[in-house]
Amino acid sequence: MTEPQKDPLVLFMPSGRRARFAKGTPVLEAARQLGVYIESVCGGRGICGRCQIEVEEGHFAKHGISSSPAHLTGVTEAENRYSEKRVLAAGRRLSCQALVDGDLVVDVPQDVQINRQIVRKRAETRHIERDPATRLCYVEVEEPDMEKPLGDADRLLQALSGEWQLENPRIETRLLPDVQRLLREGEWKVTCAVHDDGDGPLVTAIWPGFHNIACGIAVDIGSTTIAAHLSSMLSGRTLASAGAPNPQIRFGEDLMSRVSYVMMNPEGRAAMTKAVREAVGQLIAQLVSGAGVSQEDVIEATFVANPIMHHLFLGIDPTELGGAPFALAVSGAVAFPARDIGLPVNEGARVYVLPCIAGHVGADAAAVTLSEGPHRAEDITLVVDVGTNAEIVLGNKHRLLAASSPTGPAFEGAEISGGQRAAPGAIERVRIDPETLEPRVKVIGGEEWSNEDGFDKVMEDVGVTGICGSGIIEVVGEMYLAGIIDEDGVIDGRLAETSDRIQASGRTFSYLLWRGGEAARSQEIKILQTDIRAIQLAKAALYAGVRLLMDKLELESVEAIKLAGAFGSYIDPKYAMLIGLIPDCRLDKVKGVGNAAGTGARMALLNRGHRREIEEVVRKIEKIETALEPRFQEHFVAAMAFPNKAHAFPHLAEAVKLPARKVLAEAEGGGRRRRGGRRGTR
């Protein structure tokens, strides 16, 4: 008698899930049993090509597995047929065809390519594991039989239930008039879009025969810009991205003026809802046609927005958000058929709107949180999304707080004399020689600094047209380092004696950053005392909000900072910390994370698990209403100074060679908090 052989061990990467399976088990089936998501549209018939895998070769000592592609059964007829017609890269197998025949380390690739001409406008920055709320299911349906007079739709559901292990699948009533035609057109073979977001499987669309494309749209509705991403629901790949101005701007530049418009105009709410939905629709149409897919192929859409945009998009009067207690009509996630708001997508497509955190902390902040995952981290992480309101999330996997601070639009270049939005020609980098007070700058669209060879070319190409948010941060920081402004932000007029860059402007002084000139696009750019004040107010508001959350967690510093949004992605963390925008942190732990709201929207689009995740995080997150906190004002006042007087910056002091008197002030400031406000010079 021989010892009974153990079943082969199968390990899936990157998830690391593993178990033993009987020889002859399809790899796809093994993955399903382990909860490893491998896409399949055709239900294991070897025709959709979505279920590709690779087997790693070698001995994996750690796992005790000697894996080899030869431990799969041979390439099948179906795989040969598939690779003749479509793309099946070398080494790839269809996991519905390949059967376990020995130990395996299976890699589930994330870039399954089906059609040879795939649109790929921009590289993916983030791998999002897929478990979409709507998926495609191909089925073969029994023909009608007088002896078993189940309806055509009922037999379709029966087939779905049997072939796809769906429990009690239902079908949209809307589809019933089409079922018979589609089944006969497809000769009793159809592909269904089946939506299940925790509410049971529901057929939301049907295509005759085999259909192998399904897309989703993730949209971030900002006050000024709407950004949308078109993704393949099957591969997860982003097919196209686009942005468009929010047409509500014509009703009011900022959020509160739009709320006022609603309050003053009986039809205002409806007009703004219509405007934003139409703009979203046009953006979707543009993305879809650009990517060469059909509107009918778009079967899911996710939306994020700040609370007022969120309400207006959903057709809800935002008036209550205009004043205390800032009551949201709805804070939880909202889901509904896309046709209810007339989006140009498949009539069965489903919309999912991420939850709002609080009256000032919207679904966009929820998406940023989902994307940056402070709730998944051990490090105490500060996530800041800087806009007209800065949305702030602080904490880690054990405890998470959120708040919003009214920074105003200064960081976006508004309310700054020479300010402009981040566009070619805008100054984004500034250095000031502390001896001569002469500046050098770098503009968006140019590689060279203004004192380098080749800047003439930059002037010709884009010119110097203004200063954008990140430039403002730097110029203020450099002015402070150069001693042009003091701790209170006052421009030192005495320096006008030694430098013509310092000029009197009425009773205050200004700093001439760019002289302008004869070139068409060379604007004179001055930093006025009022500009410094605007930045002080904005950074103090943001910092005070952050500080309030740090107080709640009894923190003196944070372990990681993630700056979301366009502004956050371009500012130099050093300067942000120097002017007191963010608290002290190891500089290498401060990161601009780009369009995190968009990434969060895409995560919710491609994986319903991420929807449950953010819903739970939002339920648990502690919301701090800054307006209710007595210490907010105190923090705000203290944070007006450079570097702000509320806090010590040991990491900053390491990284930046502060001028002697500044370092001193900083050191004293750092100690002062504990000793009480001895030097209350303000």
Add this chain to the structure above:
Amino acid sequence: MTEPQKDPLVLFMPSGRRARFAKGTPVLEAARQLGVYIESVCGGRGICGRCQIEVEEGHFAKHGISSSPAHLTGVTEAENRYSEKRVLAAGRRLSCQALVDGDLVVDVPQDVQINRQIVRKRAETRHIERDPATRLCYVEVEEPDMEKPLGDADRLLQALSGEWQLENPRIETRLLPDVQRLLREGEWKVTCAVHDDGDGPLVTAIWPGFHNIACGIAVDIGSTTIAAHLSSMLSGRTLASAGAPNPQIRFGEDLMSRVSYVMMNPEGRAAMTKAVREAVGQLIAQLVSGAGVSQEDVIEATFVANPIMHHLFLGIDPTELGGAPFALAVSGAVAFPARDIGLPVNEGARVYVLPCIAGHVGADAAAVTLSEGPHRAEDITLVVDVGTNAEIVLGNKHRLLAASSPTGPAFEGAEISGGQRAAPGAIERVRIDPETLEPRVKVIGGEEWSNEDGFDKVMEDVGVTGICGSGIIEVVGEMYLAGIIDEDGVIDGRLAETSDRIQASGRTFSYLLWRGGEAARSQEIKILQTDIRAIQLAKAALYAGVRLLMDKLELESVEAIKLAGAFGSYIDPKYAMLIGLIPDCRLDKVKGVGNAAGTGARMALLNRGHRREIEEVVRKIEKIETALEPRFQEHFVAAMAFPNKAHAFPHLAEAVKLPARKVLAEAEGGGRRRRGGRRGTR
């Protein structure tokens, strides 16, 4: 130490459910724990008055209970306030206020009256236990709080969840724009319509403050008539009933001509769908205004119809039902928001369409089955709904079969020379003197027979205008008993010699049933040989279908017969059996059950348990397609005779004194089936 006292015993009638409850338990709570349905809208606040109960006084030896109203705690302030403003009959208590204080026999009355002026157009014939899919839930919602920035809708759901023990309640996205206004209008108190038909609780409507009325509509869409009933969802009472002609008649008199119309006209399906939905809408509007309620108060609707009406109502092309294999687009129950088809009811109202049994056995037959409950019976029960198609269900709780027989419209008076629909002036009863062959008749709208005093008055009032379905059955039966027609249905021309009632009509003879006369409404009514043939074809078709099902169950007779529909309610079972419309059965077990389809629709309206019940019955019921059964034709031919040659009628022979030669023929016929067709005279 005394022996610990047992908790009081509470017995609920009529359900008989019982258990012990701690003193101080509200009776409403005790009922809930036992699953006894007592309506409550206000959630136990003593204001809705829906939860009335009575306590029986006396010793119930069988149950070991000495019950007394004094075993409840005293009448509360809330009850006094309620009975000042509304109706609280003597002896009634509000079960949310009255607490258990001793042994009780509690009666849950079915006629809770709330408003003093209640519309009550017709008496209830059937008590339907209530467990509606949509119910009203009054809640008090916390006001918004900046520190707990949950949205208004989310707090509403939280309150519903807490006060009404709803698990994960959701709200229709459609309502979100109204939530804030309604909550503020109701000063944070609202009444919600909460729908849960197995798919989780969903808020479908909201009224500010306390709202204590909710209605439902049950509709039977027949080929010729649409009948609708308006019920209170809270008391179960039918508030009003009405009927209207099906406007699709202008597209085709019978079902097949409507299918043809769809096949011939590209817009035909849409036009017929629009027509029937509009007619239903008008009927609802009429019922609602007649009962003095608001369209907004209608929150549920159920529909039954034959398969073709069912499909056209749902907007589905019925072409496939026009030919084999008679494929239904959908056979299962269909549910959707009423607004999807534009019904004039609350926008959140839900429609439930009962399942169809087969391509020829529709949701109307399912409703008849639900109403008559052969699946609940031990007796082998035959349920027949006679219309243009007769729908037949046979069996008992252990096994149930269904089929449809193409009887044609003869039983409805169509295709009969003097036939008319059941209306005043139509002959409904006939007796023929076997000696003189002189008839006497009774008409709808008259009490007296035509040979009685007072018939002059009947002639003046309604006249004699034709013969309706039940009259046709009787005249044919009487003609057979009088020997005017033989077993093969041939009118015996030789009798013309002795009676002028027998007249030659071409090559055949006719029987002059009514001479007509000078009176304005006194039509001559003859029974032609072709009329007898039409009845023979119709009754043979019905009987052959029944017989086929009896064969499957190996039955020679049935234990109960229920005749549904207007025709079934008025025919005399004796004559129905005599002419061979139905098989042999104890005559006292043959019952006309009236509008059973309407009753079934009302049951599904008022109790979602009945929906699950009929869905399960329809899944299990065995469908027999008569067209596929070789024996159908054989049974059909045999059933043409009087009484039909397919079967013995021992119960009939007991009840009816058949003429000597008939009895002989019958006895021989009864034996013949087993001996083979020896007397194949046809």
